Every structure is written in structure tokens, then in C-alpha cells.
Amino acid sequence: MALEKPPHTLKQNIAALADQCVQCGLCLPVCPTYALDGNEAESPRGRIAIAAALARGDAEPTTALRTHLDHCLGCLNCQRVCPANVKYDELLVETRALIGPSPTRPRQLLSLLRQPTLLRMAASLGGAAGLARWKQRLAARLPADSTWRAALQSLPEPSPIEHVPSAPEPQAADAPHLALFPGCVASVEDAAAEAAALTLLRAAGYRVTRLPAFCCGAMDLHGGDMVTAERLAERVRESWLACGAPPMLSVTPGCLGTLRRALPDTAVMDPLTLLAERADRLSFRPLARRVALHLPCTQLNVARSESALISLLRKVPALDVATVPRPPHCCGAAGTHMLEFPERAARLREGVLGQIAILAPQQVLSSNIGCRLHLAAGMDEHGRHWPHQHPLTLLAQQLEITP
Template sequence: MALEKPPYTREQKIAALADQCVQCGLCLPTCPTYGLDGNEAESPRGRIAIAAALARGDAEPTESLRIHLDHCLGCLNCERVCPANVKYGELLVETRAMIGPMKHRPRGLLTLLKQPTLLRLAARLGGATGLAHWKRSLAARLPAQSAWRAALETLPDASDAPKPAPSAATSPEATTVALFPGCVASVEDADAEVSAVTLLRAAGYRVIRLPAFCCGAIDLHGGEMPAAEALAERTRETWQASGAAYLVTVTPGCLGTLRRALPGVAVDDPISLLAARIDRLHFRPLARRMALHLPCTQVNVARNEAALQKLLRAIPELDLHAVPRAPYCCGAAGTHMLEFPERAARLREATLGQIATVAPQQLLSSNIGCRLHLAAGMDAEGRRWPHMHPLTLLAQQLEDSP
């Protein structure tokens, strides 16, 4: 009887993933950080070589070496074009888990971001003290590379809490969809959450809302594997108790982590479900020029940008323009905009320039991190575009919506 092979160690898994790369270089033109620096070590091919060397013990994770891995945005543009189907996202996660989190990781700030209750409290305190009026002057007093400075600059102005989505009668046979609120999105993109419920119910789905907590993406992509695994287990327990057929989230930034925690489960954002029942949705006209920013996670993880545009174009008279993706990533990339604010700002400027070519009246983007990051970089030279989640716009224009 043949003996079973022993399970891979993490190092063996990384080496095996790295061996799939044929070093063709087709990923280089799609990589935002390679575009910034023109440095092979800042490319997917270079990072794969670094990961392989670390996994095989041919190199040590010194600060000067690991910084190239830390700089990676995890946008997965490279995966989309790779002819060898290298699982670069998995390789990056495993390598960061192997070498551990960055030495100067802003743990206090990230802990706050992962706690919706603390975020709501901070938002109320900010509103009570008029933080929106003096946050920029406070941020200017902090060092340019400070994560707290970047957080202050991206802090949105206070807004009223959204009204709960109206209940709608559904048949007992209706497909049940569980909505995962997440952490930052559950507070800063609550309007989109309410809109998703409204739209899904209008499309004939039964919707239940799960408790709000972090999916684990912040820890998973930061090399904090024990914390990420604990949140993945909480996700699995919450899902199993839901009894739903689908799990959805309004921010595509959570999709990859949720799918990792729930293999075999139908995890998506609401866009795909709504597009499948577009015949049930009818929208009021809106004569407005809109720029549609497509986040990397929308294109490379959700992969439903065509369905999103189909839904938006169902709004009569809407003048919709997808923002050209030449810069590929706006620089937000989860916590990247906090950990490397100068690099993130350079990528953001390129994206804002692309948005300006559309000359929009309003900006749409499905990723709350991208929207806050872009808003922080807008200036007074015609780049003060109101911004919202596409689901919010769709719900506002939905016929018979309140």
C-alpha cells in the first residue's frame, strides 16, 4: 500500500507556488508598484523570487528585503494576466504569514478599524467635537508617514445614520441571502448596506443581516495569521447559523477573505444576484454624468464589473463612463494607504487624473476604502466630486422606493 505524502509545511507550499512562475514578465506592465519604481523587486516576478528564497532558507527576511513584499498592494492584476495561472494572492498571504507582520505595523489604529462599536463611538465623538472642520489642521501636525495622519485625512465628514431598509413581503420559497456587514464598511458604508437590502428584496430575495465584525482581511494580509484564523472561525460559525443560500457583502474587499474562510459556499457581492434578476428592477431616469471607478477587488476578485455596468445602464438617461484603468490601483489597498501613505498618494494622483478626464458630476465606487482614499486626495481645482456606492445610486433611483 502506497504511503500518504506528509502535509506541506508553509515553506514547502510557498516554494511549490513559486515554482509555477515561468518568469515570462507578462505581469510587469500590470503591476502598480513596478510602475511606480521600475524596480524588478517591486514586481510580481521579483516578489515571487524573494518568497521562494525565503521559503528555501536562501535569504533572511531583513527589513531591506521584506519591504518589497510589504509594498505589494495585493491587487491581483498579475493573476488576471498570468499564463501559468500562478496563485499569487495565496503565495503572498502564505509568505507574509511565514515572515510575520511588519515591525512598525500600526496595531492600535488597526484594532480600532476592526471594531465597529469603537468606530461608531469615534464617529459620534468626531461629530460632537466638529472634527470635520479641524481634522486637516490636526493631520498637518503629524509626520508625513504617520498612519494616524493618513487616517485623519481619509476620515469622512459626519453624516446622519441611514434609515433601515423597509421590509418587503417575500414568499416562503424565496432564496435567503445573508448580508455580511464587515467592520469599516458597516459604519462608513451603512447607506450601501441599507440599499443592498432594499434592492435584494425588490428582486425577490429574503435578506437577513449578520452581526457586524471584521472578516479578517486586515490580519490575513498583514501576516497576523492567528488573529485571521480566529475571525475566519467566527465567520464560519455565523454562516452556519444563518441557514442562507448566499453570503453577500457590499464591499468587494471582503470577498477574497470570506471565500477563503468558506470554501464551497456561494459568496458574492449583491451585484451578481441583482443582475441575474434585472428584469424585476425598474429605475427612474437620472440625467447625470457619472464616473464609475472599478476597484481592483471588483475586477479581479468579484469579477462582475460587466454586471455592475449593466445594472447602472438600466437607469434611463444616466451618462455612465467607466474610469480608464491605466494606473490599475488607486493605492488604497486595504491598510496600504495607512502604512505607506506617500506611495498610496502617488497612485491616487494618477487615478484622480483619470477620473478628471471623464469630467463627471459624481463618482461611483464599490470599495469604501477606495472612496475615502480618493476623496482625501481631491482638491479645489474641479476635483470635488460627490461620491457614493453604486448600490446607493441604484436604490435611490429604484421605482417605488421610499
């Protein structure tokens, strides 16, 4: 499935997608950027109008128009409430492909994030140098809108090793076979969640093959770099075919949309959905703890796995789960948005952290690594030190494993 399309095809597709919008405005109340700015051009309806004008040649991709498109978080709250079923995700991807990557895109940083080996090496060097202890002082020397400043502030603090128990591979010949896609940043910064997924899935009776760790192409797909996005999509397809496992899983909801685009005829899902289907095979030890459950936009609007997650957490005796209210609708992480527009991302984050504070948790759970790192940076800034982890990690740590 080729992601690259000639400009005339892109323009026709964009115009057709935009024509589906009936301009009702039901998307405005759920749009985080419209709430932030109160500007029609920062709403889904406004961006659809911009996309249509660009596709029909009624406007040029000026810096101002590009900025309104680049500010979009891709949260898809609008798509979920749209009565006309506008495929906003497709329209946004194709419009960004039409105008191409932003000239201000942080290419060097994104190149580092795309490569788990380099990222792991950088994390190791930073840990040895104690970078996390003086990252704030270094960041303060950089401009407030600096991409590298945002990256430094998102650098995880040293934390105790998150021990995750292992479960044996099912021996049944008819055990369903699954492929687990590790991703790039998540394979390094959320390795415990990956190990937790393997443990829980095996305990539930699934046979799981871990695929090689590399970038799925989400950063490039949403940044308008279709050449790189298609190259990485082809690598996803080759890796999946070599594995021979029909369903594809990812512990990071932010990767699911891109993986589904690369494998349109394959079931690509959140492990939580499958675990909830076999919840009767899982038993958990009690945990007397109050947790704030942050539901990332991609978990709600792409994975659609929030009810599966909540049902699994409720199986942990004595666990007090308080879901972070919406609105606010998005924490502002949104893939690379927190790096490219750090000041806007920080403003969006404030509302979420305020809601978490009201819940008075002992711990924060969030399934998207970008959201968790972004929220943790805000916690550091305000002196809040809630431990945070992927919900799968907590579930695996409480799992009762029978020999």
C-alpha cells in the first residue's frame, strides 16, 4: 500500500474529504486548540476550510496557513463527534503531505528518536553523566520555545527498576499467535510496559513474537514526510510478514493508526482489548493504592480500549482508580507537538495536571509514553512527584502467576 500520491491525486482526495464537512460546528467544543485560542482557524472546521482552499488552488501554503495546520494535535476528538463522519485523520495527513514537511522541523532530534539503538546509547550516556539531575539548569539557558529545551525537560528522571515477572509461553498447539511491535521511543523508555504485555498475554494463553524495534513512521506521516513514512511502512510490512502472526499489537496507542495504515488488511490493536476478552484467565494480588488514570487521546479515539483498560484495573482488589476528567481534552504531547510547540503544549498540559491534582492520587497511569514523559516534565516543573507508569506494568506486577 503506497503512501505517496501525486499532487493532483492528493488535491482531489482532499477536496472530496473536505466536501463531507457540513460546517455544523459540533467539533468546536471538543477541540483543544480551539479552546486554547478561540480562533476559527485553530478549529477542525477552520482547518478543513484551509485544506479545501489549498487543494482547489484558492490559497497558497503561506507560513500562517501552515502554522494552523501544524498546530493540530491529531487527537481526533472532532472525528469521534462528527455527525457527517468526516475522515479528519485522512484529510490532515493528506494535506500535510501536499504541502510537505515544515522547514522548521527538528530533523536531527527526530532522527535520534527514530533509532532505538542511538536513543538507548544517548540515554545511557546521559544517565552516566547525571544529566537528569541538572537538566533543568541546562534547559533554562535555552529559549522558551527551543525544541532541545523541551526534549531536555522531558528526559526521564532516574527511577527504581520496574520489575515485571515473566510468564511461560503457552504450550497448547492451538494457542493464538500474536506479533508485538515495540516501536522506537517506547522500546527504550517504556520497555517495562513491553515486558508486561508479554507476561500478561502469555498468562492469558497467547503465543507472542516480539518484532524488531524500529520507528513505525508516525512522526513522519504526521509531519508530511511521505518518503520516509512509506519507507518505514514497508519495513513494518516486511517485519510482520516474516513473523507469520496475523494480529499486530502495540503497547503505545500513538502507533496504532500508523500501523493500521501500513497493514490495512490486518487486525492491529491494543493488547488491552485481547486481555479483557480473556480476563477470566487472569488473577491479581490486592493493591491498596489510589491511582489517577489518564486516558490518552489515541487510546480513546484510535484504540478505543478505555473500557477494556478500566475493566482490567477493576480486577485488582483494593485498587482505587480515579479517571482524569475530560475536558481538558488533550495533554498537549501529541507525538512531536510537545517538541515543536513546547509553549502551547505546556499550556494544554496545565489543565490536565490540575485535574490530576484534584484527584489527589498516589500514582499516575497513562498508556502513551509521549503523554507520560510530557506530564512528568510538568510534574517536575511544579514539584509534584507522583510515580507514573503504563497501566500494563502495574497489572503485570500484581499478576498472580501459577506454575
